[in-house]
Amino acid sequence: MSYSKKRYLTYLAITIIVFVMPFITINGNHLLLLSFDKMQFHFLGLVYNMNELYVMPFLLMLLFIGIFAMTAMFGRVWCGWACPQTIFRVVYRDLIESKILGLRRIKNKQKDIDYSKTSTKIKKYISLFIWGILSLVASMNFMWYFIPPTDFFTYLMNPQEHFFMIMFVISIALFLIYDIVFMKEHFCTYVCPYSRIQSALYDDDTKQVVYNTNRGGTIYENGAKSIFDVKQWSGNQECTTCEACVKVCPTHIDIRKGLQVECINCLECSDACSTVMGKLGKKSLIDWGSTNTVINKRRSPLFAMKNIVYMVSLLACILLALFFAGEKEDFLVNVNKTTKLYGIEESTVSNNYVLTVHNTNNKEKYTFAIEVLDPRFEVKRYRELVLEPKQRLKTVLILQTTRKLASTNKKDTPYKTKIKIFAKENKDISVIREISFMYPRRDLLK
Numbered sequence: 001m002s003y004s005k006k007r008y009l010t011y012l013a014i015t016i017i018v019f020v021m022p023f024i025t026i027n028g029n030h031l032l033l034l035s036f037d038k039m040q041f042h043f044l045g046l047v048y049n050m051n052e053l054y055v056m057p058f059l060l061m062l063l064f065i066g067i068f069a070m071t072a073m074f075g076r077v078w079c080g081w082a083c084p085q086t087i088f089r090v091v092y093r094d095l096i097e098s099k100i101l102g103l104r105r106i107k108n109k110q111k112d113i114d115y116s117k118t119s120t121k122i123k124k125y126i127s128l129f130i131w132g133i134l135s136l137v138a139s140m141n142f143m144w145y146f147i148p149p150t151d152f153f154t155y156l157m158n159p160q161e162h163f164f165m166i167m168f169v170i171s172i173a174l175f176l177i178y179d180i181v182f183m184k185e186h187f188c189t190y191v192c193p194y195s196r197i198q199s200a201l202y203d204d205d206t207k208q209v210v211y212n213t214n215r216g217g218t219i220y221e222n223g224a225k226s227i228f229d230v231k232q233w234s235g236n237q238e239c240t241t242c243e244a245c246v247k248v249c250p251t252h253i254d255i256r257k258g259l260q261v262e263c264i265n266c267l268e269c270s271d272a273c274s275t276v277m278g279k280l281g282k283k284s285l286i287d288w289g290s291t292n293t294v295i296n297k298r299r300s301p302l303f304a305m306k307n308i309v310y311m312v313s314l315l316a317c318i319l320l321a322l323f324f325a326g327e328k329e330d331f332l333v334n335v336n337k338t339t340k341l342y343g344i345e346e347s348t349v350s351n352n353y354v355l356t357v358h359n360t361n362n363k364e365k366y367t368f369a370i371e372v373l374d375p376r377f378e379v380k381r382y383r384e385l386v387l388e389p390k391q392r393l394k395t396v397l398i399l400q401t402t403r404k405l406a407s408t409n410k411k412d413t414p415y416k417t418k419i420k421i422f423a424k425e426n427k428d429i430s431v432i433r434e435i436s437f438m439y440p441r442r443d444l445l446k
Helices: 003-023 050-074 077-081 084-100 118-143 149-156 163-183 186-191 194-201 268-279 305-325
Strands: 032-035 040-043 046-049 208-211 286-289 332-337 343-345 348-358 366-372 378-382 385-387 392-401 413-423 426-439
Touching: 003 032, 003 077, 003 084, 003 118, 003 268, 050 077, 050 305, 077 084, 077 194, 084 118, 084 163, 084 186, 118 163, 149 163, 163 186, 268 286, 332 426, 348 385, 348 426, 366 378, 385 392, 392 413, 392 426
Parallel strands: none
Antiparallel strands: 032 040, 040 046, 208 286, 332 348, 343 348, 348 392, 366 385, 366 413, 378 392, 413 426
């Protein structure tokens, strides 16, 4: 199977996964959702509220380190095989313009479209209309990772109340039209920062698109302007100068001059060369491999030091993400002290707090009680909260002490203590919070 067919199958698989994922739920929770509306992060069926987002940094680290590791070991496979920019360009250029409307040939991406004919202009407008519809669908798909599809379509029924969301979707669609139709591959070259930093990750063991100069010869050396002017050749001079690899390149480079920053590892040049050289009974002069493997004939070890470092880093991110994901609490509790520092009644000192309890469970109703884990303090006032699934309520907690705690005549003294909030229906569902109890200075006590 050619690299092009493998890429198309990869694009199809990625498109299906990205489009379908927002509709998949586990126990009512999404596989991946960052909801600013509900201040929640859904990941693999688990829900994390804003004060539980400690798992997010490790997922972001996993993403970025993973991209760098993939680049250092396999070249720009992200750009050629998974990047949305590349996938959208293939859909517009190769499918809509070439296959459906016949405005250009897939095997010759260098030839510009001749707009002198009226029929060609009409086809161009049709291509813009089709891509406009697809851009709108893609922008909505993007929003589904921030607003669940069910809520999204409900919001569309009230455009005046959700004007910002609608304008955001339209803005993304307009950007995709401008980017894919007009900027084309210039976005990768001049805008995308990844195309600039990726070359710093390469070495002779990195897999990439390699033109075999041992077989094909060195192109344009010694100041020559064409292949026919080359005075010094290396190897067996098997290149037929058909330039099929140049015509098919979506980023308009000549791979025979060596790897360039515009190369996205799509390997269409390798397929073109395979077709031509196959007729001569020979292998392609262009291959996907490391410089050491293809040209220097040396083995490129998979477990080189840099690869081991990347693998260990990725494993650490995965383990940390799993560890913190397991630390998810069954319900959320936020304890805030009131503006009144303390109350004094004879020999009793009290502190007031406001508790916000959020039952994050999807099905169970719980009654939440309080237990003080410090014998110096006791509960003076607390109303047990009965919370339905997903319900959040506030209540007042007053702690008091009758003991003579250590204090000074100059300032108030804070004492750290812990309280346990638990569900009476299941005491294994509990949360422990550390709070500060302010004790007045000595001259205020009787």
